[in-house]
Structures are given as C-alpha cells and as structure tokens.
C-alpha cells in the first residue's frame with residue numbers, strides 16, 4: 001500500500017513534460033478565475049483543437065458525424081460539455097471526465113454600493129464555503145459582467161493587470177481587537193462585514209452659486225457620488241445596472257510556483273481547476289479512442305450543483321440527447337442505455353495531509369501531496385452520508401487501467417471519519433446507473449484564497465485522465 005513521492009520516480013523526460021503541463025496549468029489558473037472566464041478559454045482551446053459548436057450543427061439541420069468527430073456545447077456561458085466520437089457506437093456509452101469550474105469567492109450584491117465614514121464599499125455575499133477571516137486585507141480583483149437593459153454586456157476585469165487598482169476588505173487593527181479575538185473563528189469576521197473597499201475620494205464640490213438642494217444631498221455622499229461618476233465615465237454604467245450584474249471578487253494576481261524546489265503551485269481557484277484543467281487537456285489531446293469521450297465542466301458545485309448551469313441541471317442529458325439525434329439514433333430508450341453504459345471520473349480536489357493539523361486526518365487513508373492522482377471510493381461524512389460509493393468492480397478495472405499507463409495514484413478519504421466532509425458532482429451522474437468514482441488532486445488550504453497543489457499531482461491527474469479516456 002506504500003506510495004512514493006512522485007518526484008523520486010521521474011526521469012528527465014517526465015520532468016520536462018511535468019513542467020510543460022504545470023506552466024500551461026498556471027496560465028489557465030491566471031486567466032480563468034471565474035466560470036465564465038473558464039468557459040471562454042475552454043471553448044477557445046477546443047475550437048483550436050477542431051471542436052465545433054453542437055448548436056451550430058443543430059441549427060444547420062444535422063451533420064454527418066464520423067468516428068473522431070469533435071463537438072462542444074455551452075450552457076449560458078458557465079458550463080460546457082465536449083464530446084468526441086470513438087470507434088465504438090455511441091450506445092456503448094461515454095467515458096466521461098467531469099469537474100467544476102466555479103470556486104469559492106465573494107459575490108457583489110444587487111444593491112451593493114454604499115458610503116460610510118467617507119469610504120465607499122460594495123457589499124458582498126460570499127459564495128461557497130469559506131473561512132471569512134481569510135478574505136480580509138488581501139488584494140482582491142473584480143471579475144464578471146454587467147448586462148444593461150438593452151442587452152449589451154459589459155465585461156469587467158479590474159485588479160489583474162499590473163497597472164490596475166485592486167480592492168480589499170478591511171480588518172480591525174490588532175490594537176483594538178481584544179474583543180474580536182475572543183470570538184469563535186466563524187464569527188471573527190462576520191459575513192456582513194465582507195464589504196469591498198472601492199473608494200475614498202470625495203467628488204469635487206460644485207460652485208457655490210450653483211448649489212441647490214440636490215448638490216447639498218450628494219455632498220453628504222460625495223465619495224459614493226464620485227464612484228458613480230467613475231462607473232459612468234469608464235464603463236457607461238448606472239447604479240441601477242448592478243441589478244443585472246454578476247460581479248465576483250477573487251484574490252488578485254497570477255498563479256505562482258511555490259517552494260524553493262518549485263515543486264508546487266500557489267493559486268486561487270485550484271478547487272477545482274486542478275482537476276478541470278488536466279481533464280480538458282487530456283480530452284483535447286486524445287486521438288483514436290475506442291469509446292466515445294466526454295469532458296463535462298460545470299458551474300455551481302460549490303453551492304450544491306444547483307441552477308441551470310450546475311450538474312443537477314438537464315444540460316448534460318439534453319446535450320447527449322442532441323448528440324444521439326445528430327447521429328440519427330435518438331430514442332428515449334437509447335438515451336437511457338447510453339447513459340447507463342457510460343462511466344465517469346468525477347474529479348474534484350481532495351484534502352492533502354497537513355502536519356500542522358495532523359489530528360484532522362487518518363494517516364493511512366489521506367492523500368499526500370506529490371503522491372499522485374487520488375481516488376476516493378467514497379466521500380461523505382458520518383457513516384458515508386451523502387457519498388457516491390463507487391463499486392469495487394469499477395475500482396478493480398481502474399487499477400488495471402492506471403497501472404498499464406504508468407499512472408501514480410493513491411486512495412484517500414477527506415479526513416477523519418466523524419470530522420466533517422464535502423460533496424462533489426459524482427452522485428448526480430450515478431443517478432443514471434453508470435459507474436462513477438470521485439478522483440482528483442490533493443490540495444493544501446482548500447477553499448482558502450490561495451491554495452497549494454503539487455505539480456506532480458496535476459501531471460499524474462492529466463496522465464490518469466488520458467488513460468481513462470482512451471480505455
């Protein structure tokens with residue numbers, strides 16, 4: 001059962017390949033901090049690899065799809081499915097790589113802008129599970145869209161370019177924090193205190209002779225007024241436009257190599273880009289696979305896989321139905337059979353052993369950084385509750401596939417039996433009666449603004465996903 005640190009096992013060629021994957025992965029992390037940015041980049045890469053828009057084929061009234069045909073379908077700019085036809089008929093089922101492309105963050109509220117103490121703030125509601133105290137005093141960036149009433153979409157990215165301003169959430173100075181530090185960790189920083197500091201400059205005063213009641217009023221909110229003026233000048237936005245905006249606050253800055261040995265990567269959003277990126281790369285590189293392949297990258301996992309763009313949506317099932325139809329094989333029964341004959345690696349990050357918090361883990365059944373791709377037979381907590389418990393038969397088959405391809409892998413649980421747990425998208429696909437297992441990459445400081453992974457584990461995930469797709 002012993003697993004080795006992968007860096008012990010690599011030859012020079014493998015090290016070079018690992019560094020190549022890691023460099024591309026870092027670029028992906030830096031460019032794709034939100035689900036929308038991820039989908040845009042995934043579609044760009046897919047199209048460059050010869051993928052065509054399924055909806056265009058549907059609109060054209062069909063297509064002559066041969067083995068090797070590559071199609072993609074986007075859901076509302078936030079989720080995407082890639083399909084590649086193999087030698088075997090579609091009805092034999094798909095080999096599916098699934099992961100999510102949303103990450104914990106702060107979302108801007110619909111009526112967010114206020115001034116207090118001559119400081120202007122955007123009010124937020126955090127998204128996903130976060131330790132709120134981790135999100136104060138860091139440089140933060142704004143990513144997202146504002147949709148105007150006329151349908152025009154304004155794309156926003158502020159805080160990523162080196163000349164951009166950044167934002168932050170303030171914290172109470174240590175000198176006055178005696179009472180704050182007595183509070184439980186969950187309340188040290190309250191959710192309603194997560195306000196994004198966006199301004200302090202007051203609007204220039206109007207000429208005295210022009211002063212009327214209105215300017216008197218704005219003078220009292222002169223910092224907010226100045227922010228509104230800037231939003232109008234720079235982006236053509238009115239305050240009301242926040243109503244139809246999706247603005248996400250993420251840590252500002254690029255993904256970095258970490259450690260003196262540069263063995264790791266420190267970045268925002270590695271849950272779940274550490275799985276989504278290798279899944280995408282494996283999918284795009286596959287040539288001549290026997291079975292049909294699918295890479296499914298979805299939104300909203302961090303808040304329960306809900307909504308039209310989350311895994312619980314019919315988006316995936318509808319896309320498969322359309323694919324069957326394009327192949328001239330659609331029937332309700334064929335759809336059910338195809339899904340049932342499919343198999344999936346549901347990929348999400350796993351908690352890596354952290355010696356500073358050793359008591360949270362069971363040493364023989366925890367993932368270790370640089371020990372390779374992780375398989376979680378089950379996740380869940382307190383009696384495996386909420387888990388997709390993969391079949392032993394499926395695991396037996398996977399061991400063979402991984403060993404044949406020389407993939408280094410390990411098995412793990414999230415933490416100690418009764419300590420907690422987390423969900424993934426695995427159980428949702430399992431509802432179709434297909435074989436599904438949780439797999440992924442170990443992470444330190446999961447859900448923190450900056451998370452740590454090992455380059456080796458991302459590399460092994462990529463190798464493992466490729467072997468799975470080709471199996």
Ligand code: MN
Pocket residue numbers: 271302447
């Ligand atoms: Mn997560």
Ligand code: MN
Pocket residue numbers: 100271272301348349
């Ligand atoms: Mn995740």
